[in-house]
Amino acid sequence: MRLNEKRALKEKITTTMIDTLIATIPLIVVAFVVYGIFPILIILTSTVLAVLTEYIFGKFILKKDIETDFSTAVVGVLVGLSLAPFTPIYIAGLASIISVLFGQLCFGSVEKKIVNPIVIGKLAILLFFPSVLATGSAAWSNPDIVAPGFEGVGSILLANTGMIGGYSVIAIVVGSIYLMLRGRLSWEVPTGLFISIFVGYFVAAFMGIEIPLELGEIVFLGVFILTDLYSSPKYLFGKLFYGIMIGASMILFWKHGIQQEAPLYAILILNIFIRPINSVLKPNVYGDDKLGFAEITQGLGMAIAVIVLVFAFIFLHQFGLILYLFIIYLFFGIWKISTLK
Known part of the structure; x- marks a missing residue:
């Protein structure tokens, strides 16, 4: 890559990350107003x-200073926002360290990563400290703080449940509008996710299958997590496919009783397919966003492969084997770090 191209990429990453940090301000303000200082300490600890x-890592592994582009700060903030409002501070810190080290830095640079760092950090906590974020644990509520909640349409304003970042759909929408105005957020991935989630939700309801749908969490996921620059597809149809398949995968996980881990597993599975998606579902040589028979056939093949992996993850989860798969990934990350200069 030429020097001018590297500078342009650096500037693009930096400005995008700064805008993302600004877009999270409404979520952080709501968390403070509702829950007080503790969620702010979680986010601050995670970011620092x-x-x-x-x-x-730069000083002792790479033996040089890493030029900041604010991508790591964004990871820290989003890790904090993805946790429960009363998560122990040390857990938030550990999740952040694992996210940065094994989701980003082990690949050498932000544009080379192949997995979503926030997913890696939160999954580590769910696997190694399952009781901390378990439903009904102290991380989700504090008897000294009675947070307001609303029913029906009012739940769009505030929903007294879920992660810090999912408490207010309105706050997320405000942040997403800012990102769209700044040209940092495209509609395709969130739209694909929302369509597949809500279609799947109503189909499941018709069949009598209970789906633990948290609106704030879904919207937060679609706006801030799935749109990561380098662990999501580049092109129109690829983005739609990515969002739709994550939603479909989550529905399947929920159907088999997998709740908190469902979006994490779904994202990691689709991360595996990012390069094939970019290769197959891309504009043609004339720049037109059209799909031919060959692209549609290959897309269906990828969709089938995704579903097969979903059922493989369901099997591994039910037998408690995901933990060992994750440990293998950590050893892979350590090996990657050892190869960096």
């Missing part, structure tokens, strides 16, 4: 340790 991990 993310940046500190990057600095130490």
Whole structure:
């Protein structure tokens, strides 16, 4: 890559990350108003340790200073927002360190990563400390704080449940509008996710299958997590396919009793297919966003492969084997780190 191209890429990443940080401000304000200072401490701890991990990694592994582009700060903030409002501080810090180290830095640079860092950090906590974020645990409520909640349409304003970042759909929408105005958020991935989730939800309801749908969490996922620059597809149909398949995968996981881990597993599975998606579902040589028979056939093949992996993850989860798969990934990350200069 030429020097001018590297500079342009650096500027693009930096400005995008700064805009993402600004877009999270409404979510952070709502968290403070509702829950007080503790969620802010979670987010602050996660962010500081993310940046500190990057600095130490540069000094002692790469033997040089890493130029900041704010991508690591964004990871820290989003990890904090993806946790429960009363998650122990040390857990938030650990999730952030794992996210940055094994989701981003081990690949050498932000544009080379192949997995979503936030997913890696939160999944580590669910696997190694399952009781901390278990439903009904102290991480989700505090008897000294009575947070307001609303029913029906009012739940769009505030929903007294779920992760810090999913408490207010309105706050997420405000942040997403800012990102769209700044040209940082495209509609395809969130739209694909929302369509497949809600279609699947109503189909499941018709069949009598209970789906644990949290509106705030779904919208937060679609706006801030799935739209990561380098662990999501580049092109129109690829983005739609990505969002739709994540939603469909989540529905299947929910149907088999997998709840908190469902979006994490779905994202990691689709991360595996990012390169094939970019290769197959891309504009033709004339720049037109059209799909031919060959692209449609290959897309269906990828969809089938995704579903097969979903059922493989369901099997591994039911027998408690995901933990060992994740440990293998951590060893892979350590090996990647050892190869960096």
